[in-house]
Structure formats: structure tokens, C-alpha cells
Amino acid sequence: MASMTTHSATLREQIEELIAVGALKPGQHLDETELATRFGVSRTPIRETLIQLASMGLVVIRPRRGAIVAELGPQQLVEMFEVMSELESTCGRLAARRMTAEEQKQLLAAHQACQQALDAQEPDAYYYKNEVFHEAIYAGTHNQFLIDQTRALYRRLRPYRRLQLRVRDRLANSYHEHDGVVQAIIDGDGERAARLLREHVMIQGQRFADLMASLSQLNQDAA
Structure with a gap:
């Protein structure tokens, strides 16, 4: 269980870092399948990570349209x-x-x-x-x-x-x-x-x- 938690935290940090450095830009659509392939995991941990990032305000999850990197006006x-x-x-x-x-x-x-x-x-x-x-x-x-x-x-x-x-x-x-x-x-x-x-x-x-x-x-x- 501890290693799963650690893995989840690492995944969150990696995606958070891509947002911070502008590799994933404000307003950009976050494709779960693409991210799963990129990080060598299934879509489930990606979805959970995006929910975590949404709670931090870095990602916006839109019903039936998926997630995007949050934009600030x-x-x-x-x-x-x-x-x-x-x-x-x-x-x-x-x-x-x-x-x-x-x-x-x-x-x-x-x-x-x-x-x-x-x-x-x-x-x-x-x-x-x-x-x-x-x-x-x-x-x-x-x-x-x-x-x-x-x-x-x-x-x-x-x-x-x-x-x-x-x-x-x-x-x-x-x-x-x-x-x-x-x-x-x-x-x-x-x-x-x-x-x-x-x-x-x-x-x-x-x-x-x-x-x-x-x-x-x-x-x-x-x-």
C-alpha cells in the first residue's frame, strides 16, 4: 500500500512539474490515454492524479469533456x-x-x-x-x-x-x-x-x- 501511495505522489509531482515548466500549458486538454502511455501506467492512476491536481487548482475537470490545465484570467x-x-x-x-x-x-x-x-x-x-x-x-x-x-x-x-x-x-x-x-x-x-x-x-x-x-x-x- 505504501508503494502505491508513493507511486501516486510521484505521478502527481511529475504532472505538476510539466504544468509548472509550461510543457503542459494553460488551457491544454489532458488526454488520459496519452498520459497513461507517457508514464507507463493504466488510466485509473492518471484519473486519480488529475482529481488530486484539480483539488490543488492546477487542473479543471469538465463533465463529459475531460480535464484541462487550469487557466487564470x-x-x-x-x-x-x-x-x-x-x-x-x-x-x-x-x-x-x-x-x-x-x-x-x-x-x-x-x-x-x-x-x-x-x-x-x-x-x-x-x-x-x-x-x-x-x-x-x-x-x-x-x-x-x-x-x-x-x-x-x-x-x-x-x-x-x-x-x-x-x-x-x-x-x-x-x-x-x-x-x-x-x-x-x-x-x-x-x-x-x-x-x-x-x-x-x-x-x-x-x-x-x-x-x-x-x-x-x-x-x-x-x-
């Missing part, structure tokens, strides 16, 4: 990033107060790893290191409920956060914003950490326009 995106920025802001405030010396070391190591990806100009590598960086901040809150809620929304927004990093200069800007956040947390300045993380995650104005343009380009490439 412009207004939904703004609203979700607005909530994401507040959750991350709260994480920053608590982490600045509660992080242990060991957790601060892990945060600095994650920050250093982001710099290496930036220096190599590898957006994909930076994206994964960026996830580790944010996870280090979440862990520092010592509030499991907050961690779970923040992580769930982060996962829902993964495809869009990833796309943002492909916009010109966003890698360098993201890293410099991290720099300020790290310093605020190490200094124990919760209010500064909160403000900087809110600004780091919030998309508005030009950043939102850039994200929409990237998304439009992604959909054209898929056509």
Missing part, C-alpha cells in the same frame, strides 16, 4: 499574486523574529545558490534555487499552518512565477530583491522584511504587463 492572477504577496510578507516578518542561527545559515546558502544560477544566466536553474530560497523563509516562521497555506498558493502560481523570470532583467532584479530580504531577516527587522517581500512578490504595472506578454507568447508557441 488577468483579474484572477492579480488577486492571487496580491494574496501571495501578503502571505510571503507575513512569512518574512515572522522569520525575522524566529529564525534560528542554523536556519539563517540555510537561507544564506540558498541565496548563494541563486547567485550562482544568476551568474550562469540560467533562468530554469534560478527558478528551482528561488523555490528553495522561499522555502527557507517559510521554514523560519515556525508556523506550520502558514507554511501549508503559503506553499499551496505558491504551487498554484508556479507556472506564472516561472514565466516572470524569463522577462528581461528579472533574474538580476529578483536576486537583488532577495539580497535586501536576507539582510532584513538577519538583522531581525520584521517590518522591513515584510515590506520587501511584499514588493518582491506583488505584480502590478509593468511587471504585470510583462507577465501577460510572456503568457501570450507561450500560448502562441503552443498554437
Whole structure:
């Protein structure tokens, strides 16, 4: 039973990853037979996995028409990033107060790893290191409920956060914003950490326009 559960979790993670990296694009139909062949399983575990992904908001299951990768409209995106920025802001405030010396070391190591990806100009590598960086901040809150809620929304927004990093200069800007956040947390300045993380995650104005343009380009490439 344990191995079945593990296999199911692995399948979910693999399909979730394909959505996050844009290999399965917003609005794309998810063919159960095709996915079953791709992963070497029957259609039953694929169907169960799609139901799990639907509960996470990554997939939409339509009666008699099958599943598609969930699409977020412009207004939904703004609203979700607005909530994401507040959750991350709260994480920053608590982490600045509660992080242990060991957790601060892990945060600095994650920050250093982001710099290496930036220096190599590898957006994909930076994206994964960026996830580790944010996870280090979440862990520092010592509030499991907050961690779970923040992580769930982060996962829902993964495809869009990833796309943002492909916009010109966003890698360098993201890293410099991290720099300020790290310093605020190490200094124990919760209010500064909160403000900087809110600004780091919030998309508005030009950043939102850039994200929409990237998304439009992604959909054209898929056509």
C-alpha cells in the first residue's frame, strides 16, 4: 500500500512539474490515454492524479469533456499574486523574529545558490534555487499552518512565477530583491522584511504587463 501511495505522489509531482515548466500549458486538454502511455501506467492512476491536481487548482475537470490545465484570467492572477504577496510578507516578518542561527545559515546558502544560477544566466536553474530560497523563509516562521497555506498558493502560481523570470532583467532584479530580504531577516527587522517581500512578490504595472506578454507568447508557441 505504501508503494502505491508513493507511486501516486510521484505521478502527481511529475504532472505538476510539466504544468509548472509550461510543457503542459494553460488551457491544454489532458488526454488520459496519452498520459497513461507517457508514464507507463493504466488510466485509473492518471484519473486519480488529475482529481488530486484539480483539488490543488492546477487542473479543471469538465463533465463529459475531460480535464484541462487550469487557466487564470488577468483579474484572477492579480488577486492571487496580491494574496501571495501578503502571505510571503507575513512569512518574512515572522522569520525575522524566529529564525534560528542554523536556519539563517540555510537561507544564506540558498541565496548563494541563486547567485550562482544568476551568474550562469540560467533562468530554469534560478527558478528551482528561488523555490528553495522561499522555502527557507517559510521554514523560519515556525508556523506550520502558514507554511501549508503559503506553499499551496505558491504551487498554484508556479507556472506564472516561472514565466516572470524569463522577462528581461528579472533574474538580476529578483536576486537583488532577495539580497535586501536576507539582510532584513538577519538583522531581525520584521517590518522591513515584510515590506520587501511584499514588493518582491506583488505584480502590478509593468511587471504585470510583462507577465501577460510572456503568457501570450507561450500560448502562441503552443498554437
